[in-house]
Amino acid sequence: MMRKLTFGMNVTLDGYIAAPGDDLGWSGGDGPDSSSSDELFQWWSDRVAVTGLALYGRKLWETMSSHWPTADQQPGATPAEIEFARRWRDMPKMVFSSTIDKVDWNTRLFSGDPVTEITRLKAEDAAPMDIVGATLAGAAMRAGLIDEYVLVTYPVLVGGGTPFFTALDTWVNLNLVETRTFPGGILLTRYATRR
Numbered sequence: 001m002m003r004k005l006t007f008g009m010n011v012t013l014d015g016y017i018a019a020p021g022d023d024l025g026w027s028g029g030d031g032p033d034s035s036s037s038d039e040l041f042q043w044w045s046d047r048v049a050v051t052g053l054a055l056y057g058r059k060l061w062e063t064m065s066s067h068w069p070t071a072d073q074q075p076g077a078t079p080a081e082i083e084f085a086r087r088w089r090d091m092p093k094m095v096f097s098s099t100i101d102k103v104d105w106n107t108r109l110f111s112g113d114p115v116t117e118i119t120r121l122k123a124e125d126a127a128p129m130d131i132v133g134a135t136l137a138g139a140a141m142r143a144g145l146i147d148e149y150v151l152v153t154y155p156v157l158v159g160g161g162t163p164f165f166t167a168l169d170t171w172v173n174l175n176l177v178e179t180r181t182f183p184g185g186i187l188l189t190r191y192a193t194r195r
Contacts, residue, residue: 008150019158037183052127057136058097138166
């Protein structure tokens with residue numbers, strides 16, 4: 001049985017995961033936090049708890065690893081933030097980069113061809129994988145490796161930035177498998193790739 005690969009991110013209504021200048025202010029900051037909704041933060045945290053392996057590009061890895069490894073020790077950390085930090089540290093991770101030489105917190109570094117390695121990982125009979133980061137996910141998207149897309153859409157237009165979807169050579173047909181509304185008009189949509 002092939003391992004499932006999911007690409008899921010917070011995204012603006014006009015399709016960007018970051019506004020110009022890598023600005024994430026529209027989503028309440030760097031990733032899930034209490035200024036989105038507690039309910040949405042818990043959803044992301046529960047997702048981390050069941051991810052067998054998270055595949056990171058360098059940029060998002062640097063953002064996440066600069067905050068979450070010690071977030072549970074920060075003054076005023078909420079119980080949900082403490083739980084997320086512990087889950088994030090424990091979750092197996094792989095960073096695809098040829099420009100960094102050290103990773104930590106249950107993480108492996110891979111500097112070769114990401115598509116070849118992701119194809120190999122997908123062939124394993126193991127727990128599901130998440131892929132995060134636009135460049136890395138774009139390579140997997142073009143190679144037809146993504147089984148599921150999860151868009152957590154915020155009701156905001158930013159007019160440009162880093163797009164969720166990359167340019168594709170061929171159409172990808174999807175089936176809608178879940179929708180859910182979170183406080184603040186945030187909409188989760190989950191799509192499975194038709195194979």
